[in-house]
Amino acid sequence: MSAAAAPRAASCTLERRGERVVLVLAGDWLLARGGPSAAGELHDVTASGARELGFDCTALGDWDSLLVTLLHRLDAACEQAGVTLLGDGLPEGAQRLLALAGAVPRRGEAPPAHPVWWRRLLGGQILAGAWRGLLDALGFIGEIVLACGRLLRGRANTRAVDFFWFLQQTGPAAIGIVTLISVLVGMILAYLGSVQLRQFGAQVYVADLVGIGMVREMGALMTGVIMAGRTGAAFAAQLGTMQTREEIDAVRTLGIDPTEFLVLPRLLALVLVMPLLTLYSGVLGMCGGALVALGMDVSWTQYLNETRNAVTLAHIMTGEAKAVAFGVVIAVAGCHAGMRCGRSSEAVGKATTRAVVSAIVWLIVADAAFNILYQRLGI
Amino acid sequence: MRTGDPHIEVRGLTMRYGARVIQRDLEFTVNRGDVFVIMGGSGCGKSTLLKHMIGLLEPATGEVLYDGVSFQRAGAAGRDALRRRWGITYQSGGLFSAMTLAENVALPLQQYTPLDAAAIADVVAYKLALVGLAGFEDYYPSEISGGMQKRAGLARAIALDPEILFFDEPSAGLDPLSSRLLDELILHMRDALGVTVVIVTHELASIFAIGNNSVYLDAESRTMLDHGDPKELRERSRHETVRRFLARAGTEGT
Ligand SMILES: Nc1ncnc2c1ncn2[C@@H]1O[C@H](COP(=O)(O)OP(=O)(O)O)[C@@H](O)[C@H]1O
Numbered sequence: 155m156s157a158a159a160a161p162r163a164a165s166c167t168l169e170r171r172g173e174r175v176v177l178v179l180a181g182d183w184l185l186a187r188g189g190p191s192a193a194g195e196l197h198d199v200t201a202s203g204a205r206e207l208g209f210d211c212t213a214l215g216d217w218d219s220l221l222v223t224l225l226h227r228l229d230a231a232c233e234q235a236g237v238t239l240l241g242d243g244l245p246e247g248a249q250r251l252l253a254l255a256g257a258v259p260r261r262g263e264a265p266p267a268h269p270v271w272w273r274r275l276l277g278g279q280i281l282a283g284a285w286r287g288l289l290d291a292l293g294f295i296g297e298i299v300l301a302c303g304r305l306l307r308g309r310a311n312t313r314a315v316d317f318f319w320f321l322q323q324t325g326p327a328a329i330g331i332v333t334l335i336s337v338l339v340g341m342i343l344a345y346l347g348s349v350q351l352r353q354f355g356a357q358v359y360v361a362d363l364v365g366i367g368m369v370r371e372m373g374a375l376m377t378g379v380i381m382a383g384r385t386g387a388a389f390a391a392q393l394g395t396m397q398t399r400e401e402i403d404a405v406r407t408l409g410i411d412p413t414e415f416l417v418l419p420r421l422l423a424l425v426l427v428m429p430l431l432t433l434y435s436g437v438l439g440m441c442g443g444a445l446v447a448l449g450m451d452v453s454w455t456q457y458l459n460e461t462r463n464a465v466t467l468a469h470i471m472t473g474e475a476k477a478v479a480f481g482v483v484i485a486v487a488g489c490h491a492g493m494r495c496g497r498s499s500e501a502v503g504k505a506t507t508r509a510v511v512s513a514i515v516w517l518i519v520a521d522a523a524f525n526i527l528y529q530r531l532g533i
Numbered sequence: 534m535r536t537g538d539p540h541i542e543v544r545g546l547t548m549r550y551g552a553r554v555i556q557r558d559l560e561f562t563v564n565r566g567d568v569f570v571i572m573g574g575s576g577c578g579k580s581t582l583l584k585h586m587i588g589l590l591e592p593a594t595g596e597v598l599y600d601g602v603s604f605q606r607a608g609a610a611g612r613d614a615l616r617r618r619w620g621i622t623y624q625s626g627g628l629f630s631a632m633t634l635a636e637n638v639a640l641p642l643q644q645y646t647p648l649d650a651a652a653i654a655d656v657v658a659y660k661l662a663l664v665g666l667a668g669f670e671d672y673y674p675s676e677i678s679g680g681m682q683k684r685a686g687l688a689r690a691i692a693l694d695p696e697i698l699f700f701d702e703p704s705a706g707l708d709p710l711s712s713r714l715l716d717e718l719i720l721h722m723r724d725a726l727g728v729t730v731v732i733v734t735h736e737l738a739s740i741f742a743i744g745n746n747s748v749y750l751d752a753e754s755r756t757m758l759d760h761g762d763p764k765e766l767r768e769r770s771r772h773e774t775v776r777r778f779l780a781r782a783g784t785e786g787t
């Protein structure tokens with residue numbers, strides 16, 4: 155591999171010399187410059203009927219893997235056609251590399267199949283997979299219920315330190331974003347209502363709309379969405395990474411139930427934090443609404459009185475019940491995705507996506523169910 | 534630039550994480566065609582030194598020269614040009630799990646060569662054959678064993694015919710047979726490709742089997758104790774610690 159002055163284009167030509175064919179290699183064969191595809195030569199070698207293939211490298215300049223790649227292909231083609239490849243005309247380094255590449259025989263068996271997504275859709279595999287996932291999720295919930303039972307009897311391997319750690323991670327650390335979103339949602343509700351109410355000169359009822367709207371509905375829902383994106387995704391990523399690093403296997407083989415040890419502290423922390431954050435979100439939403447109302451000639455005391463009349467304990471409790479359920483949904487979706495994660499970094503990404511998507515879908519489904527239930531019960 | 538000329542020179546290198554000094558005043562030369570072993574006990578800073586050599590970490594003081602060119606003083610373009618000449622294999626393979634082996638090896642080729650898809654596929658097939666993985670093009674990393682992942686990582690590292698190959702603990706987590714095969718493969722690569730090899734390991738069997746130059750980092754004194762051919766250091770090192778470290782080879786029997 156001497157340093158040539160001016161680079162010359164790579165070329166190869168086939169010549170017949172008596173019994174053997176000779177491939178004349180010339181120019182610089184470098185990956186960085188590319189070379190001829192040599193498909194024709196490859197075909198001619200096998201079709202020529204010659205018994206031997208030799209090489210003439212007198213005009214060969216610089217070379218690297220590009221040349222050996224060609225030789226490697228020739229080697230395979232010659233072996234198939236029963237032509238003997240005589241490497242002695244080649245540079246010594248190339249002969250060595252060629253021998254090294256041929257040292258381990260090619261593996262015969264076919265690689266595992268990786269069908270594309272639409273084939274799997276047509277084959278029903280995606281539907282079947284979703285169904286299996288649902289059944290598996292039910293099983294997972296069953297495991298959690300059993301683990302909770304053991305916890306109540308004081309026989310579970312759930313560590314208090316873990317619980318407090320997740321409490322800190324899910325609660326105080328989320329205050330900032332919950333504050334921002336809640337104030338904005340409160341303002342949005344107020345603007346929405348004021349357009350209608352102003353037509354009747356009833357701006358003061360904005361307080362009712364915002365208060366009840368936040369406490370019954372938007373507080374829990376918005377907090378749920380934030381926590382699904384923030385905490386549910388984090389749970390899935392943490393557990394998924396533990397899965398790829400065989401940490402969950404280690405937990406299991408130490409005789410510790412991973413549901414008790416890993417899932418319960420996360421679930422309990424989120425279930426405790428969600429109602430508190432929802433309450434906080436409701437209060438801040440009303441503040442946001444008040445800001446808008448003050449700009450529409452409603453006084454601060456009017457707004458406060460109106461809110462106090464409208465928002466009853468029943469309203470608050472309906473919101474809190476939702477918050478608890480949402481906490482369960484988010485934690486289960488996140489932990490389930492994480493615990494069932496595959497063993498590669500790509501699988502962690504998929505698990506995180508699945509955690510957030512299924513948490514949000516089930517959040518909305520649960521919210522609708524709650525509203526139908528409340529309607530029937532007349533709460 | 535012939536075999537035996539200085540290839541990598543480490544000059545007055547001090548490495549720190551924050552205020553904590555890991556190693557200070559490292560000074561050694563790796564010659565062209567060497568298999569250079571970075572050795573020392575666990576936690577003495579071997580991986581840290583490797584990361585400084587490949588520019589993932591900035592030195593507290595000192596510099597690393599490649600063919601007399603300082604990596605630290607090179608600009609962004611100069612650093613890129615230097616990096617292009619290295620192949621690096623990571624402790625756990627470092628393969629992209631969302632890509633097949635063929636796509637993994639093809640990535641640097643697509644990035645830095647003008648070759649078309651068919652030509653790249655040919656080069657990939659050749660590189661995988663070199664590391665003994667012919668026929669595994671369409672496997673994903675998760676579908677092959679740990680030893681095969683290391684070899685696939687090596688195939689990606691040599692995709693662009695590097696001048697220097699860096700390895701961090703290539704035989705960690707491999708069975709003795711796979712680890713010996715990998716050692717042999719590294720030697721074959723060195724002989725056939727004429728590359729310089731820098732390798733982090735504390736496997737004594739590997740150190741003597743493939744190393745012809747080395748540096749010993751000491752965790753206690755936080756500096757290098759000795760450097761040179763490991764077989765000579767075993768007999769004639771000025772430092773008792775180094776001789777003892779290397780003499781364990783006989784008793785371990787691996
Ligand atoms: N990113 C980091 N930040 C701070 N300290 C580190 C970091 N990585 C390693 N260390 C510390 O530096 C020392 C050397 O680490 P390392 O180079 O990984 O050792 P080894 O010789 O086993 O490869 C260790 O004490 C380790 O704790």
Ligand SMILES: [Mg+2]
Nearest residue numbers: 579580581702
């Ligand atoms: Mg290390």
